[in-house]
Amino acid sequence: MYIGLDLGTSGIRALLMDADQRIIGSAEADLTVSRPHPGWSEQEPADWIRAAETAMAELRSLHPDEVAAVKGIGLSGQMHGATLLDADDQVLRPCILWNDTRSHEEAAALDADPRFRQISGNIVFPGFTAPKLVWVAKNEPETFKKVRKVLLPKDYLRLWLTGEHVAEMSDAAGTSWLDTGARKWSPELLDASGMSIDQMPRLVEGSDVSGQLRPDLAQEWGMGSVVVAGGAGDNAASAIGAGTISAGTGFVSLGTSGVLFAANDQYLPNPESAVHAFCHALPGRWHQMGVILTAASALNWFAGIVGSTPAALSDALGDTLIAPSGATFLPYLSGERTPHNDAAVRGSFAGLAHETDRDAMARAVMEGVAFALRDNLEALHAAGTDLQSIMAIGGGSRSHYWLKVIATALNLHIDIPAEGDFGAAFGAARLGLLAHTGADPVAVCHAPKIDGVIEPELALRDAFDAAYDRYRSLYVRG
Template sequence: MFYIGIDLGTSSVKLLLMDDNGKVRNIVSREYPLFFPHPGWSEQRPQDWYKESIEGVKELLQGFDAKKVAGISFGGQMHGLVVLDEKDEVIRPAILWNDGRTTKECDYLNQTIGKEKLSEYAANIAFTGFTAPKILWMRENEPENFKRIKKIMLPKDYLAYKLTGTFCTDVSDASGMLLLDVKNRRWSDEMCEICHITKEMLPKVYESYECVGTVKPEIAEELGLTANVKVAAGAGDNAAAAVATGTVGDGKCNISLGTSGTIFVSSKKFGVDENNALHAFCDANGAYHLMGCMLSAASCNKWWNDEILQTKDYAKEQEQIKKLGENHVYYLPYLMGERSPYNNPNARATFIGMTMDTTRADMTQAVLEGVAFALRDSFEVAKKLGLKIERTKICGGGAKSPLWKKMIANILNIKVDVLETEEGPSLGGAMLAAVACGAYENVEQAATQIVKVVETIEPEPELAAKYEARYQQYRNIYPACKNLFDKII
């Protein structure tokens, strides 16, 4: 049998076909437009997601027996606001995770309602990307549209609704709305009241691996599928990627070095750090996870090479870096402000420590180390909650750099496992579909059988000690610059 994973991303939808043995048989990707109607705004048309996903499934199954598809599931961009009216028509373009229009609403939630109450109700504080502030923005700025709302959903859930007719979401994606009582895995009455919505406007909440329905007969016929293809609820992109990297169970860790950077730590127990520096979300395995998200990770290296050094040969620049743990230059990687652990949109990227003998290689090294140091900032918060983390998986474009992986192993002083297959949320979605269809007993069993580690980078005691001293110096820089950042924006 086959299982389809649909990764609904910001720039494109990526579809993956997996067989019973966990082998990836085909991958296709289809793009759709992104709109910026005002500076700092970011929107997409849900209709484009559905159109390209359907065409993508057709392309994905070319050369394969579509009748062997047993299940479909998703990984999806989180936090986006999708609103439907009483006729199930999209009211306005979706407001995306990277949209920054809700500063006023976040200030209201964090300061007037109060961070302590938000943490009590929803285990998290307000960020501009989250869904609840978008609802408040819409109520204030588009009151006529707000009055038409009958259904509120997340991006991937729009696909599930179109495919099955089931109004659904999953616990991991719902955790990022600031509407879910994360600890108890149900909608928060208090947050609904604060946002002036009813629970009837919100979808039924499922576990990520649960079947929410089957593909509608007319869609199954169009795609050449059987009439009983199961659709699982799926997960938010990071939770789905965690499934794909085997980051399920207690104290498992995954670091993603993509455009943004995340450190994802799974936990059997619910926990919130005292400053809400990390997101406390449900995971795709019936438990919980903590996640630190930095807004600029591999994008820092891309910016440094493309814009400053004017080169595309990233590997050549890294060849000149010889003395790890001895660099006197430091870099704060805040090109777009920062989320975890500081939640400061005014933070800015900063170099410090240059002297007359500073070289091009020193600066490149500082960029790579700065991202790793910033990941450790979130790692330290997780450790304070009592989580014992001895190793991590690693994925994302930045993980292709052997040097960067070595830095991370020694700066965090943990083992770094490199995977045989790294397909992220699309593979995670396919694995969740397989669990929903009974091909695997649970998510952990699927991860154990499918995810393979091909290399482990071990920290070196002497180098780790050098980096420990460097990190202790690095962590003083942001507090020293914080007030300055507020003045220079």
């Protein structure tokens, strides 16, 4: 038996899987985000531990015998968060999360140093970890002086599970401190941001053993000897779960953020495109992805405004794709990454008229997210990656109408996996299996059965192209 423990922004999920990769059960616990100032986004690491304890207790109550047989745990989690620890491993301040944009000036300053793009292979985005530490040094100098270790969110869970300070390649690539091609920390980039390599955790591959579950936790959960895998950042873990590990394969994820992900068998940096070039969770593999900061959360936001739910808004649109109206939505509610790298830009509706009703606005929200993903696709093309089809994952992918919008806007086939769970927690459980057994990753990380394909609607391509042109003309840098 194997467990995938996924630390998301809104909650923690514990998924139990057997040796044949059948999902036995799962349990979840909610988390909240604190936004004490505009552009800030924080969580208390102690809340992650409490949520993990809650999820594990529920999982054990539902499946006590199976949990007792667990041999490996894999971790996945939200990326980029700065968890600052003192010499006694005490948390110094709330974790600054991935969607926090307070350090945009510090990010721009680091990005102006050509070494960061050259060595890390990426723009220094405000959400990345390095500029957060520069911000802390400027604004909370007494806290900065006490920092002895910086851990990413899931790696703080690892510290609780194993007592080890360890990170892995896919998550570390989002810090702006990793030499992404060489898969090692860069002393040069650390020094340029006021840090040292001694403050960094040990690095392993995602399928490696990172440590052993603490005996007291093993006893509490009724387990024996359990290895904890390196794990992965949330998107790389989702790719492991979806079998997106070979060059030419990709997926679109509609979660809080939106991701267009492409697996690569070589390191292909192109920071000028604002595409992320990161290590994959398996040795000798990398990936590229375009990231938009607001995806399914845009429809959640609009549903709250009109007193509805995302599912109800989607259901009201029916099954027949409609050409875009004159209403256009820019989904930049939290700023934007690919391709704009603009923390200050904000969302907007344009082209509203007397005849614009709730359904038309809901369609505009879906179209705006799809057009932002098309920006990502064009950025991936500029970075040397060509995708012919993609798999749909994430909560927003339950809306077939939305998938029709995306397929037509991107002119790509979208594969719909058969009923099942192929997300980050499942990918983390697979990494736990690999760490325990040393099995062949290609044999373990196979793609799911495809239940259907969403085809682009060619008769509406011209209408969607025209709407995309309107969308692009509305962007004004914040």
